Amino acid sequence: MYLLDQTRLPTEELVLEIRNQAELVNAIQALSIRGAPALGIAGAYGILLTASDWKQSSEPPDWPALRKELEPLMNARPTAVNLRWAIERVLRQALDAAPATRHDAYRLLVQAARDLHEEDEERCRRIGEHGAALLKDSGRIITHCNTGALATGGIGTALGVIYAAVMQGKAVQVYADETRPLLQGARLTAWELQRAHIPVTVLTDGMAAALMQQESIDCVIVGADRIAANGDTANKIGTYQLAVAARFHDVSFYVAAPTSTIDLDLDSGRQIPIEMRSGEEVLSLQGVRTAPEDVDAYAPAFDVTPARLISAIITDLGVLFPPYNLKESLGKRREL
Numbered sequence: 001m002y003l004l005d006q007t008r009l010p011t012e013e014l015v016l017e018i019r020n021q022a023e024l025v026n027a028i029q030a031l032s033i034r035g036a037p038a039l040g041i042a043g044a045y046g047i048l049l050t051a052s053d054w055k056q057s058s059e060p061p062d063w064p065a066l067r068k069e070l071e072p073l074m075n076a077r078p079t080a081v082n083l084r085w086a087i088e089r090v091l092r093q094a095l096d097a098a099p100a101t102r103h104d105a106y107r108l109l110v111q112a113a114r115d116l117h118e119e120d121e122e123r124c125r126r127i128g129e130h131g132a133a134l135l136k137d138s139g140r141i142i143t144h145c146n147t148g149a150l151a152t153g154g155i156g157t158a159l160g161v162i163y164a165a166v167m168q169g170k171a172v173q174v175y176a177d178e179t180r181p182l183l184q185g186a187r188l189t190a191w192e193l194q195r196a197h198i199p200v201t202v203l204t205d206g207m208a209a210a211l212m213q214q215e216s217i218d219c220v221i222v223g224a225d226r227i228a229a230n231g232d233t234a235n236k237i238g239t240y241q242l243a244v245a246a247r248f249h250d251v252s253f254y255v256a257a258p259t260s261t262i263d264l265d266l267d268s269g270r271q272i273p274i275e276m277r278s279g280e281e282v283l284s285l286q287g288v289r290t291a292p293e294d295v296d297a298y299a300p301a302f303d304v305t306p307a308r309l310i311s312a313i314i315t316d317l318g319v320l321f322p323p324y325n326l327k328e329s330l331g332k333r334r335e336l
Contacts, residue, residue, distance in 0.1 A: 001045055005032045006150055006184075010191040021073055022049045028076040028083075031182060035151020036225045036261050037120050037127045038081030044090045044113035046073050051109060054102035061105040064096055078273045079234055081226040081263045086116055115313055117153050123258040123316035124154025129316040131221070131256050135161070138171040139218035145179045145236035146177030146188035147223035147256065157256040158221040159192065161314060166198055174200045175217075179236060181281045181299070209245035214290045219311075220246045222243075224257035231307030231324030232269025233257075237300055243309040255305075256314040264327050269304035270333060277301045 001018040007030060008014045016032060020023050024046045027033055033042050050069055054061065070091075074084040093115075094108035135141075141162060148159035155163045165172055174193055179185035186202045193200040203211060211217065220242055226234045233239075233255050246253040266272060279297030284290055291297070313320040317333040320326070 001042075001049060001255060003027060003033050004150070006034060006188060007032050007113070009150075009187050018049065021046055021070070024049060025072050025076045026068065028073075034077075034184070035146065036080040036082040036223070037124070037152040037157070037258060038150070039077055039080050039115050040109050040260065041113075041120060041153050043073055043083045043087045044116045046070075047087060047090055047109055048106070048113060051102075051106060054106040054109075056142040057102035059102050061099060061102045062181050063091065067091060076158070077275060079225050079275045081246075082258075082260055085260055090116060108256070120153030120258065120260075122154070123155055123260070124160045125150050125164075126316040127157055127256050127258065127314055128155055128160035128314075130319050131158075131161030131254065132164040132168055132170070134219070134254065134314070134319065135165045135170055135172070136218055136329060137169075140173045140175065140216065142175045142177065142211070142217055142220045142251075144185060144205075144220075144222045144239055144242055146184040146192070148189065148192040150188050150192060156192075156316075157223040157258065158202050158254075159189065161254075161256050162193075162198065163196065163312045166196070171327055172198065174198060175208075175211060176200055176202050177219065177242070178202055178204045179238060180205055181277075181285070183285075184236065205241070208242055209249070212245055212249040212251055217249070217251050218256055219252040221254045221256055221314075224255050224261050225302055226266075226272050227255070227257060227262045227313065227326070228266040228269050228272060229262075229264045229326045230268045231310060231313060231320075231322065231326060232272070233305045233310060233313075234269065234272045234274065234302045235305065240303040240305045240309075245263030247309050252311040253305075253309060254314055255310050259317055259330060262315070262326055262330065264330070269306065272302075272304055274304070275301040 093112040099105040148156035282297035
């Protein structure tokens with residue numbers, strides 16, 4: 001498996017060769033690959049690394065043993081539901097086909113991983129189309145973290161909406177939050193948008209409210225790592241304060257995510273596990289210490305935005321508006 005190391009962008013485009021599950025887990029935890037949909041795709045292909053000795057084996061598949069072996073990968077980023085969801089789905093799809101040998105099972109796992117990858121590309125396209133319909137012919141948009149091609153298998157979620165709007169001829173100006181502590185907005189989103197020739201301005205996370213106060217901002221569009229059944233949404237730390245500022249300034253706040261990111265087993269955001277990161281990510285910046293020695297740091301990777309602050313949730317099945325009952329809404333749309 002080959003991954004573009006996102007920790008080296010924008011100054012260097014380095015491709016990592018991932019040879020086993022341990023290396024993939026390290027890459028995920030180091031954020032060399034990140035973004036909920038992209039993590040799901042990596043997890044799906046990661047099964048093939050873990051089950052590589054099944055390729056030529058005529059023995060019957062041992063599914064419980066394989067699943068147990070995959071637990072470290074499934075738990076590598078606990079907030080992002082797509083990682084575990086994708087692994088469980090690929091395993092279930094291959095298991096349901098009842099292969100007689102490990103060789104046959106491996107071929108099924110390969111196909112299931114490819115199917116999931118292709119589906120994510122299509123989900124992103126649909127999210128983009130549905131979301132672009134919400135945007136004016138010209139406007140100013142704030143986004144947070146990175147939600148484009150680097151974070152998905154297609155054009156992206158929140159950035160996918162922006163790309164789709166531009167392809168429809170709409171003129172947008174994007175303001176990308178820097179996104180502390182690891183600068184995914186400044187390093188990754190600005191890099192993507194610049195390559196796509198879309199006007200982008202980087203601002204620190206603490207500047208967004210002032211920008212809304214001083215300039216005419218049309219909307220905020222962010223992604224998601226997990227959405228509960230009531231619409232509460234976990235996303236990169238800093239999203240919640242952006243939603244609060246948007247509500248105060250009467251700016252629409254949109255969440256764009258595939259339906260695979262919606263966790264209907266969780267009733268509310270209070271049940272979403274929040275990953276805590278090393279305090280060194282807050283106390284230093286790209287290896288340079290920025291705080292005194294022996295001080296503490298608060299370092300959650302994500303926060304939860306209450307559903308009442310979200311103007312709409314843009315999914316591959318369409319746009320959902322409050323009040324949110326995602327079990328009912330998604331059930332009806334899937335039937336259609």
